[in-house]
Amino acid sequence: MNNFYIKATADSPEVNFDFDNHILHIAGEAYPENAVKFFYPIITNLNNYLQATSEREIAVNFHLIYFNSASTKMLHSIFGLLNKNAQSNMNHIVVNWHHDEEDDTVLEFCMELKEDFHWLEFITIGTISAH
């Protein structure tokens, strides 16, 4: 399967889906002018991968520090897709939720997802930044 990579820009995140090794990484910020358009190829590729994958350990490494409301909706869709797949294809999906120790905003979204998606395992990793 082809891996999927998008370079980060000022208003969109770096996306690195290493499908061969079942590691899905997203980092940076998400407030593109058109969130649906930006996330469309990401969701399509992810969907293709998930449909072809079963009984695997999949790691999602989440490193976003900012996402606007439109992107939040798209992220919610992505986790919904993962959740459904964890159930239907018996994949064990672990979401490593990286956030700054003091960043309650990013953490709060993780708590919401936890509430909504029971088939995913969320691990919050608070980092103390060097600044």
Added chain:
Amino acid sequence: MLEPLLMNQSRAGISEIEAQYITGSLLKHVPFVTPKHTNEDVLTVFDEGPDLISLAVTEQGKPVGLINRNIFLGGMTKPYRRELYARKSCVAFMDKEPLIIEQGVSIQTLSLQAAETSGKILNDGFIITDDTGNYLGLGTGQDLVKVISYLQAEKNRLVMESIHYASIIQKSFLRASKEDMDSVLKDYFMHWEPRDKVGGDYYFCRKFEDGFFFALIDCTGHGVPGAFMTLIMASFLDHILTADNRKNPALALSMMNRKVKSALGQTGQCDGDFHQAKTIESPGEEHSDDGMDTAFCWFSTQNNQLVYAGAKTSLFYIIPGSHEANVLEPDRKGVGYVDTAIDYTWTNKELALSPGMCIYLTTDGVIDQIGGPKHIAFGKKRFIDTLLESHGKPMAEQKTLLLQGFYDYQGKQKRRDDVTLAGFRL
């Protein structure tokens, strides 16, 4: 939908400015030579026309090449070159693949083609022909750059003027709310700061004989599309509040939800998958998934009571003399969005109002703004801490302190979203 052909002919506003400028508007009638001319002849032409940057070579009226002055003179002044080449045909020093453009071609197409020639045309210029390919004259790179900059500036000016006027309209829609706030609140501040002159944040206040209704609204998006949404919401809200439901904000939210969903055609089924399926299947089509996050509040002056219903928007309050801030937590669904069911119900929360109590509302623009030494969101905790530090002061002063803290935190970071902040003392 417009046919592409028709679209090209449509000359409205911005496209009109572009249409006025075609390649032909850069045309300079300058001398040309034919392959029968010698390099000696070319030398004479360049001598006679010191401003001539290039010289076209044509054969039976059609351009076949372009001689650049500097390359030509550089070549000819080398030892023995003059003796060798002076009597030979001028094609020896010409560029056989110059950029040749018909006069009717748009400046935009011209500049795209020019960009592909790796900057050659900035020095050499380009040949302009009539629509049968016959030589007319030359255009210079300098003129092209000039006209592109002018068009860009002109388009920017039009867009900026139009946004500026849009902001006047949006502000005038807020005026009635501002007047009602002035008459029902003695000590308050209302800070509305769209990121791009106009925006998706909005506030609404309506005075009644037994109290007032207040809403802080954050519509999808920012800028012009955000502003469109606020006007839609404002007109719906105006209609809804004529009924008795002002005392029941949760019901008002449900009514808004129905109205927005049916007006924008966002009434499809809405289990979580729908949104994905829709996006995956038809990205090309322009589906809308718009709505608002908001807090609806009914302040009953009769009963000294607040009824609040929140769609992803918290309400903060501080009781005088207290050292902590309290939060009324919102329901987690926004209003009108595809993934909010048409019969979704929000919940009312009641709060007894006491004199001197401070109430604050904000959109996510403040709390989510990135800044500080760690480049992380401002956050709820920092927001509450700032409120606690200043809540004893008059609201106008609190506003200054809050904003100062916020701006300092943002520092050199870009503003991410529209920012709206309200504070009332009862």
